[in-house]
Amino acid sequence: MSPTPVPDWFAAALDALRRADTTAFVEMYADDAIHEVVLAPQGRPSELVGKTAIAEYTALLPQVAEFTAFEGFRSHVSGDVLIAEFTRTGTRVGAGEPLRLAYVWFITHDHGRVSRIRDYTMPRP
Structure with a gap:
C-alpha cells in the first residue's frame, strides 16, 4: 500500500475532535x-x-484532554478500510501535563459512514 491523501470526511472529523x-x-x-x-x-x-x-x-474526552495538534499523519486505503496513523499532542485537563498519544486506527467506511473502528492508541513519550 502506498500513502494516500486523508479523505475529506476523516479530515473534518479529526478537525472537529481537535x-x-x-x-x-x-x-x-x-x-x-x-x-x-x-x-x-x-x-x-x-x-x-x-x-x-x-x-x-x-463527549467525556474534553474533560480529560485538550488536544492542540495532529502530527505525523499517514493514511492508506485498502478496499473499504482506511488505515490511519497519527500522533495527537496536547495537555491533560486539570494536571496541565503534556500529553502525546500515538494512534493506529483501522476504519471500515461503508456507504458514507464509519461502521467499525479498531483503535490501537498508546501513550507516547
Whole structure:
C-alpha cells in the first residue's frame, strides 16, 4: 500500500475532535457502528456499540484532554478500510501535563459512514 491523501470526511472529523466538538466528530459514524478500543486501560470500555454509546463516551474526552495538534499523519486505503496513523499532542485537563498519544486506527467506511473502528492508541513519550 502506498500513502494516500486523508479523505475529506476523516479530515473534518479529526478537525472537529481537535476543536473538542465531539458532536461533529461522531457524525462520521453509522447508527450501528462499533468502536473497538483494543488497548483500553483497565476500567475503560474496550468496545462501544452504537453511535449513541460512542457519542456518550466521546463527549467525556474534553474533560480529560485538550488536544492542540495532529502530527505525523499517514493514511492508506485498502478496499473499504482506511488505515490511519497519527500522533495527537496536547495537555491533560486539570494536571496541565503534556500529553502525546500515538494512534493506529483501522476504519471500515461503508456507504458514507464509519461502521467499525479498531483503535490501537498508546501513550507516547
